[in-house]
Structure formats: C-alpha cells, structure tokens
C-alpha cells in the first residue's frame with residue numbers, strides 16, 4: 001500500500017460540503033491511491049485572503065499510495081481541476097483546494113512542493129479535523145491535538161461538524 005499521506009481539503013464556493021465529499025471519492029478512485037480514513041467536515045472562518053469571503057469547510061483524509069510526492073501533488077491538482085478550481089488571488093475563495101500535509105516521514109523543500117506543508121502546523125482548520133480523525137496523530141515530534149489547541153485560528157472553527165463520508169472509511 002506504500003506510503004501514508006494526509007491531505008487537507010478546503011472549499012468556500014459552490015456547495016462546499018458536497019465538493020469535499022466528491023473530492024475524497026475522486027482521490028480514492030485513483031488507481032494508485034487508497035482512501036484509508038476521512039475526518040469530519042468543520043466550518044472555519046477564512047484565514048488570510050481578501051475581506052468578506054465566505055466561511056470555509058475543511059476536512060482531511062488519510063491515504064495510502066505508491067505515488068511519488070510529485071505524482072501525488074499532480075493527482076491532488078487533477079482533482080482540484082475537476083472541481084473547476086481557479087487560482088486568482090492568493091488565499092482567495094476557491095471551489096476546492098487539496099494540499100499534501102504530510103507524506104510519510106518525508107521532508108521535502110522543492111520550489112513546487114514542501115512537505116510537511118509549511119503552514120499546516122499553525123492551522124486549526126487542518127489540525128482539528130486531523131485530530132478528530134486520528135487522536136494520536138503527530139506532525140513531526142508534535143502532537144496534532146496539542147498543535148490544534150495552540151493554533152491562532154482555533155476560535156474561528158464552528159461548532160457544527162458533519163461526516164465527510166457517511167458510510168465511508170474513517171467512520172467506523
């Protein structure tokens with residue numbers, strides 16, 4: 001099954017929850033990606049970007065893959081494109097964003113790909129769903145639960161939490 005990777009999904013245009021769900025299914029439909037677990041969906045205030053954009057919906061999934069890190073990035077971008085992702089403004093609204101949070105224990109710092117993701121350790125909208133999916137998760141040597149508690153945007157997460165995949169992986 002290869003390497004375990006955690007991917008972060010975010011959306012704030014269209015029907016975000018439906019898009020996140022379909023994106024998880026799209027990732028799992030890739031011949032070389034196994035969808036292992038999915039977090040619940042959390043609602044979050046936008047971090048950065050232009051004033052006045054809508055709240056985001058965020059989730060994470062754990063996958064097993066034999067793809068290389070760059071092949072996995074490509075697969076994530078293909079799923080973004082399938083959902084009509086347009087990049088206009090940095091941190092601006094988007095129908096779908098799929099980032100690689102971690103890829104096994106790999107550390108990579110290339111122009112087009114940094115893993116672990118450079119900002120994941122500060123983002124409650126990544127850390128909270130991750131901790132809900134996997135209470136024992138660690139990011140490097142740090143507990144994801146602890147990182148989530150200290151994340152500056154923790155107060156921007158809504159109380160409503162919904163399943164990403166009602167009958168899918170990660171819900172047992």
Ligand SMILES: Nc1ncnc2c1ncn2[C@@H]1O[C@H](COP(=O)(O)OP(=O)(O)OP(=O)(O)O)[C@@H](O)[C@H]1O
Nearest residue numbers: 087090091097098099100101112113114115117119
């Ligand atoms: N770990 C990673 N996961 C996904 N993309 C990455 C990663 N590291 C670097 N990138 C690069 O970041 C580029 C810009 O990504 P994107 O436009 O999705 O940024 P963003 O989601 O708006 O911001 P942020 O990186 O803060 O989440 C991508 O084209 C990709 O090459």
Ligand SMILES: Nc1nc2c(c(=O)[nH]1)N=C(CO)CN2
Nearest residue numbers: 010044045046047056091125
């Ligand atoms: N709440 C929230 N804020 C964001 C998000 C996101 O997914 N959720 N993604 C960003 C760029 O990746 C920038 N800001």
